[in-house]
Amino acid sequence: MQAAWNIVIITVDYMYFKHNRKCVIIQVTTNQTDVIIRTDEQERGIIMGMTMTQKILAAHAGLPYVEAGQLIEADLDLVLGNDITSPVAIHEMDKMKKTGVFDKDKIALVPDHFVPNKDIKSAEHCKCVREFAKKNEITNYFEVGQMGIEHALLPEKGLTVAGDVVIGADSHTCTYGALGAFSTGVGSTDMAAGMATGKAWFKVPSAIKFVLTGKPSKWVSGKDVILHIIGMIGVDGALYKSMEFVGDGVKNLSMDDRFTIANMAIEAGGKNGIFPVDDIAEAYIREHSTKKYTIYEADEDAVYDETYTIDLSTLKPTVAFPHLPENTHTVDEAGEVKIDQVVIGSCTNGRLDDLRIAAEVLEGRKVADGLRVIIIPATQTIYLKAMEEGMLKTFIEAGAVVSTPTCGPCLGGYMGILAEGERCVSTTNRNFVGRMGHVKSEVYLASPAVAAASAVTGKISQPSELGL
Numbered sequence: 001m002q003a004a005w006n007i008v009i010i011t012v013d014y015m016y017f018k019h020n021r022k023c024v025i026i027q028v029t030t031n032q033t034d035v036i037i038r039t040d041e042q043e044r045g046i047i048m049g050m051t052m053t054q055k056i057l058a059a060h061a062g063l064p065y066v067e068a069g070q071l072i073e074a075d076l077d078l079v080l081g082n083d084i085t086s087p088v089a090i091h092e093m094d095k096m097k098k099t100g101v102f103d104k105d106k107i108a109l110v111p112d113h114f115v116p117n118k119d120i121k122s123a124e125h126c127k128c129v130r131e132f133a134k135k136n137e138i139t140n141y142f143e144v145g146q147m148g149i150e151h152a153l154l155p156e157k158g159l160t161v162a163g164d165v166v167i168g169a170d171s172h173t174c175t176y177g178a179l180g181a182f183s184t185g186v187g188s189t190d191m192a193a194g195m196a197t198g199k200a201w202f203k204v205p206s207a208i209k210f211v212l213t214g215k216p217s218k219w220v221s222g223k224d225v226i227l228h229i230i231g232m233i234g235v236d237g238a239l240y241k242s243m244e245f246v247g248d249g250v251k252n253l254s255m256d257d258r259f260t261i262a263n264m265a266i267e268a269g270g271k272n273g274i275f276p277v278d279d280i281a282e283a284y285i286r287e288h289s290t291k292k293y294t295i296y297e298a299d300e301d302a303v304y305d306e307t308y309t310i311d312l313s314t315l316k317p318t319v320a321f322p323h324l325p326e327n328t329h330t331v332d333e334a335g336e337v338k339i340d341q342v343v344i345g346s347c348t349n350g351r352l353d354d355l356r357i358a359a360e361v362l363e364g365r366k367v368a369d370g371l372r373v374i375i376i377p378a379t380q381t382i383y384l385k386a387m388e389e390g391m392l393k394t395f396i397e398a399g400a401v402v403s404t405p406t407c408g409p410c411l412g413g414y415m416g417i418l419a420e421g422e423r424c425v426s427t428t429n430r431n432f433v434g435r436m437g438h439v440k441s442e443v444y445l446a447s448p449a450v451a452a453a454s455a456v457t458g459k460i461s462q463p464s465e466l467g468l
Helices: 052-061 086-095 120-135 150-156 171-179 188-197 222-233 248-252 255-268 279-288 352-362 380-388 391-398 448-457
Strands: 006-013 022-029 034-039 044-046 071-075 078-082 107-110 165-168 182-185 199-203 206-213 241-246 272-274 306-311 318-320 328-330 341-344 372-375 423-426 442-445
Touching: 052 071, 052 165, 052 182, 052 241, 052 272, 078 086, 078 150, 078 188, 086 120, 086 188, 107 120, 107 150, 150 171, 150 255, 150 279, 150 380, 165 171, 165 188, 171 182, 171 255, 171 272, 171 279, 182 272, 188 199, 206 222, 206 248, 222 255, 222 306, 222 318, 222 328, 241 255, 255 272, 255 279, 255 352, 341 352, 341 448, 352 380, 352 391, 352 448, 372 391, 380 391, 423 448
Parallel strands: 078 107, 078 165, 165 182, 206 241, 206 306, 241 272, 341 372, 341 423, 423 442
Antiparallel strands: 006 022, 022 034, 034 044, 071 199, 318 328, 318 442
């Protein structure tokens, strides 16, 4: 049977191709497939397929096609700021002739780093954000009592969905890639421009494909997966690239696992991390959001700089030693590392599944003598559910303290500052020199399971050492 051909010619001016030379996109549609051909005055050739990230960016730039390295201006679905970064953006907006924000419903302001206010300076920052939100009638401003750690809160509130383009003045904004969105961290000046115009400039990233297969074992979670990857490729292994996670193994990862993995894409230098939108992701979106969403899939012939295949069933509980997330070791090869503090929380691992894992390990057990354990639910909703499920009772009876939602110790803010020579096992995302306190302290990044087991033994341990 002969294919029916329908040729559509679309002319677009690209800044990137041939220094703003006019480029013609010819889309040839048959009854079986689409073939896209690009031509210009000097060059004729087949355009390769786009990655998931590239498709999202193309759609938001109003273009039929983009390629790695191309400069585009894209419409934004959401602009995020917190109590540290928003004041800088607000002061930059004050310098602009334009008044007001582009859309009061598409800006989210979440004071989470130093709240409840730890000192006068943090109080002044929060006051600045609060007054700006009131002045501009920002719909999604979250005060103490309603707030949570921003990257756990926004998906929970249904503000981020598949197909969105989201920027945030926080490096871990890449978290929302777990829902099939393009999300990335920007500076406060870019946040200011985004709030004013609803647009942002991007250089279209190239991509690395991570093919996940198999099913992780009992105590292996998303944190172990991303630490393994960062240990494998290094902290600059995905520099300004999209990290796209695919494969049959994805279905064996919970949404909380996926949030954790996408969250730490930046720790490998990535521009963003992103997952395909499967039934699990769609169910999450429908449960939490009424927003319309769009599912994008990578083309079969999409171009990737590299492809890695990871069998999840082979992974072991993993820890990142000081002072980089790439300095990874499996727990069974960690040796005797005594610790002074454990932190379970953050935008990386403060979600409900994380707390459930920690509670399962700590149930009926006690924190080691001389050890401090701080547990921080990421949102008020998570805090409430943890209370209803009896987890808070488990934590307190074990000898831990439970905090209101805050970033707190993750960035050395408060609620768990380390003294000289102290060591902490933490479910946070960075372990740079001085990250959690004194420059001669040490932070070891781990999953909630490893952190909880270590809390019981007083050294870096895994649940199997407790007979679990």
